[in-house]
Amino acid sequence: MGRKTKVKNREGLGGKTTENRGWGSKIAMVYIAGIDIGSAFSKAVVMAKNEIISYHVMPSGGDYKLAAEQVAGEALAKAKLSLKDLAYTVATGYGAANVSFSNQAVTDISCQGRGIFYLFPSARTVIDIGGQFTKVFKVDERGRAIAFLQSEKCAAGSGRFLQIIARVLQIDLEDIGDLSMKSQNRVDFNTGCAVFAESEAISRIAEGAAKEDILAGLHRTLAAKIQTMVERIGIEPDCAVVGGGAKDIGLVKSIEERLGCSLLLPEEPQIVAALGAALIAGEKVSH
Amino acid sequence: MTEEKKPEERKKRRTATEAASRIGPMVKATIGGTVQAREEGKPIAYSFICCCYDEIIRAMDIVPVWTENYAGVCGAKRDAQRFLERAEAENFSRSLCTYALCGLGFDAWREELGEMPPESPWGGQARPDMMLGSGQMLCDPRNKWYQASQRYMPDVPVYDVGLPWPPYEDDYDYREVQDYYVKYIVEELKGLVQFLEKHTGRKMDWDRLSELVDLADRTWNLIWETYELRKAVPTPMGTGDAMNTMVPMVFMMGTQEAYDFYKELNDELKHKIANKEGEIPDEKYRLIWGGGLPAWFALTDFNYFNNKGAVFPVETTYRMVEAIYHFDIDLSKITDPLEHVAWRWVKFWTYWYDKAKKRPGSHPDVERLIQYIEDYKIDGIVMHEAFSCRSWHVGLIWQLNQLKKVYRDIPSLILESDIVDISSYNEADTRARIDAFIDTLEAVKSRGR
Structure with a gap:
């Protein structure tokens, strides 16, 4: 493997790019979210215009449904939004089935792949x-x-x-x-x-x-x-x-x-699946 | 003593063929029949599948009790744990073959009680008059299980029949040594006949044995031809069903009932193909079950694959026959029934050797996978690593690696659990893996579009 330099994605988590690998350029101020309910931690990413506007990470605890509501609530609060502002939400992770407010569940490797492609x-x-x-x-x-x-x-x-x-x-x-x-x-x-x-x-x-x-x-x-x-x-x-x-x-x-x-x-490696889920959500609304 | 309440049975697996749906009642009747045979004083033998002696015991009217089958039934009914725990309490390691552990736990319990353990699945496993083990490559329980059972049944004699076959090497022709193997097996089978005659007081009817050997040959051919029908797109029958339809193949070989079953299955599959009736309505991915015994308690996973658009037109597990007429010798000219059985055995296990030698780096098991991938238009491979079974599961990862080297990279999934021990199984994890695998299949297929 020729590459020896460790690279961190630029400009924080958003990984701004000149290429259009996302959906944001096609629509304006449509909020979407990705929720990753892992066995240990839950993560939520809120995006708009192909950029991360907020995210939150917290322990999943023993109640995945509650964790999903809380982690999404915290991420949305940081962006001064609420669930009703979301145009589309994709859930992923071990507890994806517990995200009652999601529009779709997607496997975590698909979300990880999508998220990593956005970043690297x-x-x-x-x-x-x-x-x-x-x-x-x-x-x-x-x-x-x-x-x-x-x-x-x-x-x-x-x-x-x-x-x-x-x-x-x-x-x-x-x-x-x-x-x-x-x-x-x-x-x-x-x-x-x-x-x-x-x-x-x-x-x-x-x-x-x-x-x-x-x-x-x-x-x-x-x-x-x-x-x-x-x-x-x-x-x-x-x-x-x-x-x-x-x-x-x-x-x-x-x-x-x-x-x-x-x-x-990545700067924040824990949220890549949630990021990928949000990107997939964005593709849904753009289509 | 463990006396846990019997667990609730799970929802049954959905079958695609009418033939497969008949298997459950057939097995239940067979197991019940062994208990009744015991009451009627008929000779009963603990037996292993694929041990060359099907026709021999049938010709002598000895009732086989297929101990692997009974352990599998306990597993499928999710009622094996109490027998496994009993075996563990008897100081058998939990890492041994769980078929054997389940059987040993059951035997220990039955012998202690002098009757079947409470609420034994399908009436229980009948006490044998003799036990027929087998020395057969890596599967050590085949010759150690029944010896261990003698701890609880010291009065029941054991006969171990040695059944080797020439090992594969790419720098020699197994035909140089095959005669020695056949001679050895024939002597082993002669010894078995003498053992059975001694302990049953019956004489072998050699003409009847020849008839049953011929019937088994015809059944082999019929099974091969029937399973080849599954090449159709969409496939009319998947591996989930094949895990049922293997029952007459491995537990009823040498009986007219087995032959008739496959005749009916053959007709049913032809009918489905003529009507373009697939196992599922919208077949998207064609998979091969490329190795490993199934998790008998989780056969509904095959339905889960189906729900994702995936079917299994072919499997290597329990496809224990080849077309006799494809062998490089004419078995019909071998009139001695024991010699005939021995040659069939050696030719079955060496069937893929010549093909493997033609492809550097290949191996008979790998070559078989390649042939099936080509013939059945396969998109991906699924294997199952059952932790307690070494003989069927050793080398699976190696086979995948070799396949990639000598053939091509094909999406693969290795599931992990066991044949009987449900504590090894995590449904959520298994299904998450299946979901991820389906994603990779879709990605790979879409790249080729």
């Missing part, structure tokens, strides 16, 4: 590190998913792995990345299983290992799992990483090390 048109391989599963998929020159792999049902290789370890180490999830980057003596783990890794982490704490070294080791383990999935599907540059797990810079660095290439990383 050159991306052909996408790693989505979600709360419950990690997916690796390939997209074509139009952002359509043409092949995909999903991690096994167990927590190995998913964001859940990091949540478990954050709890064991008594640190905030969002601090994992920066803390792990301070590691000077990475601890190597013998397992990719989240349950066994939890036990192993506790053992290493008892042995006096530093938190940052444990985290660096776990990133290495998680990255190895993701690497096998990428190799199975066959990497094609450019490769992007999205999902909540991509907010962990230590994990992203570990994956880059394992794959031997730089990854395209």
Whole structure:
């Protein structure tokens, strides 16, 4: 993979572009939304004229229907809008069926593909590190998913792995990345299983290992799992990483090390599926 | 002891063919028949499918109890967990074959009670007079399961029949060694006949055996011809139905009933094709079930595929026959019935060897996939990794990789769960994967438009 420079999309999340890859140029001030109800986090993106005007992320909790209403409500409030202002809403994610106010549900890989195409048109391989599963998929020159792999049902290789370890180490999830980057003596783990890794982490704490070294080791383990999935599907540059797990810079660095290439990383990787859902909603109203 | 309340049965899978809809009652009657046979004092044998001895036990009027089938029924009725838990309590590992675990748990419970466990699915699994195992490549439960069952039934004898076939290598011709394999299998089958004669007090009727072997040959040909009809567009029958219509193939081979079933299925499929009546009204994607036993508790997933416009005109699982007249030897000239069965066995398992040798990097299993993809106009492959079954599931990912290397990249989906253990299954996740797979199929198809 020739590309070695990590690229962040320009101008925040909107990824402004001179190309017309969206729908906004055809219509004026029509508001649409994408709602992604993931197993761990819910995300909402509100757009108008092919631009993100607001978004919100919050834990899904145990009531997906309520989460959908709340996350949409928060995103709309930021834009000083309400549900009745939306011309079209697309739902996606594990709890998409619970978004009672959506016009349509679309699979998350289609939304991720659409969202990543908007942000990084050159991306052909996408790693989505979600709360419950990690997916690796390939997209074509139009952002359509043409092949995909999903991690096994167990927590190995998913964001859940990091949540478990954050709890064991008594640190905030969002601090994992920066803390792990301070590691000077990475601890190597013998397992990719989240349950066994939890036990192993506790053992290493008892042995006096530093938190940052444990985290660096776990990133290495998680990255190895993701690497096998990428190799199975066959990497094609450019490769992007999205999902909540991509907010962990230590994990992203570990994956880059394992794959031997730089990854395209959105400013806000957690909302790419919701963004794609909103873009699909926009296409609906423009047609 | 586990005595959980029997779970509610799920909604039945929707079948496309009338023939497939008859299978459930047929299996129920067969299982009930074994319990009745036990009461009538008829000899009963625990048996495995695809073990070359169908005609032998039929010729001696021995009633087979297909233990894999009973475990599958427990799984399909979502009533296997209590038997799996019982086996686990008996110190069997949960990572073993769950057919075997279910059967061992059932046997342990039945032998302890001296009667069927409470509310046993379809009346329960009859106690055998003998158990017929099999040494057969990777499937170790075939020779260990019944030995383990002897812990609960030490009075019931076991016979293991060895059934090898020449391994595939691309730098030799298996014909150089096939005679040795046939001789070995014939000796194994002779030993089986002696074992059965000893334990039943009956003598083999060799003329009757020859008649049944001939009937089985004709049934093989008829099945092959019937399944070939599914090449039609739209396909008149999918893999969901085939997971039913395999019953006469693997549990009733060597019976007139099996032959008649496929004759009726053949007629039904021809009628549907003549009327352009597909499995679903609007067939969009044609898929192959490219490997793995099904999750018996989740057969409605096939309906879910159907609802998305996807059909399965072909599968490699349970397609346990080839046309006899395609073999490179004339089986009709082999009059000794045991030798005839042995040759049929070896020729079945080596059927794709020559084709594979012609394509560097290929393999018989891969070659079979390629042939079906071409013949049945396939858009994508679905496989199922059942965690507890190594013999059928090892190498699936490798096959996909080789297919990509020697043939072409074709959309694929690997489902994950088990054959019997429902705790391995997540319906929401499975269906989300199917949805995503359908999206990729659509994207790939639209690229070609």
